[in-house]
Amino acid sequence: MSSENISISPALAAGVRTSAPAKSLSFLEGVAMIVGTNIGAGVLSIAYASSKAGFLPLLFWLVLVGSLTTITMLYVAESTLRTRAHLQLSGLAKRYVGGIGAWLMFASVCVNSVGALTAYMTGSGKLLQSLFGISPAIGSLLFFVPAAGVLYLGLKAIGRGEKFISIGMVVMLTALVAATLLKDTTQMRNLLNGDWRFMVPVFNVVVFCFSAQYIVPEMARGFSDKPEQLPKAIIVGMAVTFVLLAAVPMSVIALSGLNNISDVATISWGQALGQWAFFSANIFALCAMLTSYWGLGGSFLTNIFDKFRLGNDEQPLRRFGVLLLVVVPPFALAYSGLVSFVNALYFAGVFSGVILSIMPMLILRGARKHGDQTPRWQCNWITHPLLQISIVLLYLASAVYAIASLLGYLPSGW
Template sequence: MRELNQATLNPPAGAAGHDEAGCTLEVKKLTFLEGVAMIVGTNIGAGVLSIAFASRKAGFMPLLFWLTLAGVFTTISMLYVAETTLRTRAHFQLSGLAKKYLGGFGAWLIFASVAVNSVGALIAYMSGSGKILSAFLGVSPETGSLIFFVPAALVLFLGLKAIGAAEKWICAGMLAMLATLIGATALSGQADLARLVDGSWIYMIPVFNVAVFCFSAQYIVPEMARGFEHDPKQLPRAIVTGMGITYLLLALVPLSVIALTGLSGLTEVATLAWGQALGEWAFYTANLFALCAMLTSYWGLGGSFLTNIFDKFRLGAESRTGTRLAVLAVVALPPFALAYSGLVGFVNALYFAGAFSGVILSILPILMLRAARRSGDHAPAWRCGWIANPLLQGAVVAIYLASAVYAIASGLGFLPAGW
C-alpha cells in the first residue's frame, strides 16, 4: 500500500461525462467499527444461511475452497472500487462512478448488477424471514415477512448513519449468538468431523456462485467512502477487516451445521436444522441469529440499491421525504411480491444473482480503476499497489466468466445444478 501526495490533478476536459454538480448524495460520518459492521452485516445475510444447503451435494471441502477464492477475489475487487472512489471528488454510487469513467453503457451494466443482486437478496430475505417467524410465532409465512419488513424498511428509510449504528450493535449480538452455538455444537457430542469430507467434487462448480453472493458488500464501498470522507485511509482497512471476519463466519456456520447434521439433514435455511439438532434453546438462538443476519444484510444491500437509484436517475436530495418513500417502495415491495409468487426459490435467487453480478463486478471495477488512474480528479490517500497487477486482474475475470457460463448451462439443463 503506497501513500501518495494529495496534490490535485487536472481532469481532462470531457472526461467526467457525469454531472458532478448535480450529485446530491449526503455525507454522514462513520466510525471504523461502523464501517466494519456494514461490511460484515451486509455479507452475513441470506448467503450464510443458504451455503450449507447449496453445498449438500458437493460437501464442505469444495465449499471452503470456493469461499476462500471468492473472498480473496471479492476483496480485491472492493479495493479497486475503493481506490476509484478515493480518486473522485464528488460522491457517487457505483452506477455514478461507472458513468463518470466508463460512460452510459457501463453505468447501466453496473446499475443492472446492483438491481439484480439486491432484488435476489431481498427476495431471499423476505422468504427466509417469513419461514423463521412462522416457526417462531405460528403465523403464516406472509405475515412473518411483514413483521420482518417493518424494522427493515424503517432503518433503510432513516439512511446511512442509522444503518451504520444499527449494523454495529446487531453484529455484536450476532457474534455472541454464533459463538454460543458453535461452542454448543462442539460440546454436544453429536458433531462428527468426518461428515466434512462427505460429498462429491463433481458438484463443486455451482457452489461458487452462491459463495460469490455471500461476499456481496462490493456495492456498499462508495457508501462507506462517503462515511470515511473525514479519514479516507480507514476505507481499505475497514474493507479488509470486515471481509476477514466475514470469511471466518461463512466458514464456521456450514462447518458446524454439516458436522452436526450431515449433508442429508440440511434444510434450505441452515439454522432451522441447526437449532432442531441442538434443542429448543438453540432453535430460537440460531433462528434469531438468522433474522439478525437477514436484517443487517437487508440494510446494506437495500440501502445501496436505494442510493444507486437516487444517483442513477438524479432524483435530487436523499432527504426529501416523498421521494425517499417512493424509492423505498421501489426497492422493498417487488421482492416481497416475488418471494410469494412461486417463481423464485430461496437458493436459486442467490445462485443466479451471484452469477450475473459476479461477471459485472469482476470486469467493470478493473476498467473503472484504470480510467480513474488516467483521468481521476485528484491523487488518492491510498492505492491498490500490487493487487492491481494485470495478471491478477485477468485471473479474476476468467474465473467469474467461467462461473457465469456454467450457471447458464446448468440453468438450461446441460450441466449439474448442484442441489
C-alpha cells in the same frame, strides 16, 4: 493484502463534498456494514447449496472468492478516493467507463439487490413461522416493517443498526459454534464427505455471500472526513466475514451431516442442538437477513438516486417514493411462487458476479487516467494483468456453467 501504512495525502480532502457530521461513520460501523451486508441470506444457504459438494469444496471457494472480492472492493475504494464527488457504482461507471458501463452496473445492482431482498422476504417468513407458528406471509411482513423503516432513516441509522446487531450476531454465533463442538453427536468427519464434481454451482452462491462491493461508495460517504480508514475497514470486514461464513456451514454439516440440511440451515441446526439453540440460531438468522437487507437495500436506494439524478437522497417524500421501488417488488416476488430461496441467490450471483469481476477494473483504469486526485494509498500489485485476467475468466466460466445447468445439460448442484 496488508492494511498497514495506508494513509491518504492531505490534498485528498481538498474540494471534496463532505458528508454532514450526522453521516460520519466510525471504523467499527464501517466494518459492521461490510460484515452485516455479507452475512445475510447467503450464510444461511451455503450449507444447503454445498450439500452435494461437501464442506471442503465450499471452504476452497470461500478462500478464493473472498480474496478476489476483497481485491475488487479495493479497486472500487481507490476509485472513490480518486473522485471528489460521492458517486455510487453506477455513477463511477458512467464517469470512468461510459453510458453502457453505467447501465450494466446499474442492472447488476438491481438484479443482485432484488434477488437478495426477495430471498430475505422468503427466508424471514419461514423463520418466523418456525419460531411462532404464524403464516410465512405474516412473518415476512413483521420483518419488512423494521427493515424498511431503518432504510428510510438513512446511512447513519444503517451504520448504527449494523454495528449493534453485528456484535450480537458474533456473540450468538460463538455460543452456537461452541455448543456444536461440545455436542456428543457432532461428527467432524462429516466435513470430509462430499463430491468435488458438484463444486462449481457452490461458487455462485459463495459469490453472493461476498456481496459488499455495492456498499463501498456508500462507506466512502461515511468516511469522507477520514478516508484513510476506508481500505482498512474493507480488509478487516472481509476477514471477519470469512470466519463467520466458514463457521456456520462447518457447524451445521458437522452436526447434521450433508443429508439433513434444510435450505435455511439454521432451522435444522437449532433443532439438532435443542430448544435454546433453536431460538438462538433463528434469531441469528433474522439478524443476518436484517443487516444484509439494510446494506444492500441502502446501496440500491442511493444507486437509484445517483443513476436518475434525483438530487439529495434525504428529501423525505422523494426518499419514501424510491424506498417503495426498492422494497415492494421483492416482497411481491417472494410470494409469487416464481423463485425459490436458493435459486434467487444463485442467479443473482451469476449475473452480478460477472459484472463485478470486470467493471471495477475498468472503473479503476479510468479513475487513474481521469480522476480528480491521487491518493497516497493505491492498490499496487493487486492490479497485475494476470490476476485480473484470472478473475474475469473464473466468473465467465461460472456463468457458462450456470446457463448450461439451467438448460438441463448438467446435473443440479443441490
